[in-house]
Amino acid sequence: MSSAAVDDYLKTIYNHTEWQTEQITPSQLASELGLALSSVTEMVRKLAAAGLVTHRPYGPISLTTAGEHRAAAIIRRHRLIETWLVREFGYTWADVHEEAEILEHAISDRLLDGI
Incomplete structure (x- = not known):
């Protein structure tokens, strides 16, 4: 999976947790990216399917090892x-x-x- 949008999502998730331990929520990610929550939810699902993030419904998002390396x-x-x-x-x-x-x-x- 390669696209500028994917890179922007991963970079935003990484930046959120670079200096703190609190994981980013889908609503925080939507706010940071200036996107609708529904759009973020769909992309997070795709990122999880690609093995770049872990996420459970209504829970925070975290990068997998592969996601961290790419970010x-x-x-x-x-x-x-x-x-x-x-x-x-x-x-x-x-x-x-x-x-x-x-x-x-x-x-x-x-x-x-x-x-």
Whole structure:
């Protein structure tokens, strides 16, 4: 399963639990992503079927080991792009996030290796 939406879900779940132990709920995830709860519920079902998250109805969502690895790779990709944009193109740290959000889904692994 590969898509920008999947990556955004995994990244949001990971970020929620990166500095705390409390797991994210479907309603919190919907709020963070700016989506309807019904849309989030459907995607969480697909992520669970793909083995990327664990979730029981009305319960919190947690990443599986595979989900954690994929989320960490996405975040690493994003942070490398941010650093590259600041160092090579003169972006400020305040302006770089949105550009990195777009590029993290568009650049090839070859370009990322070069960065």
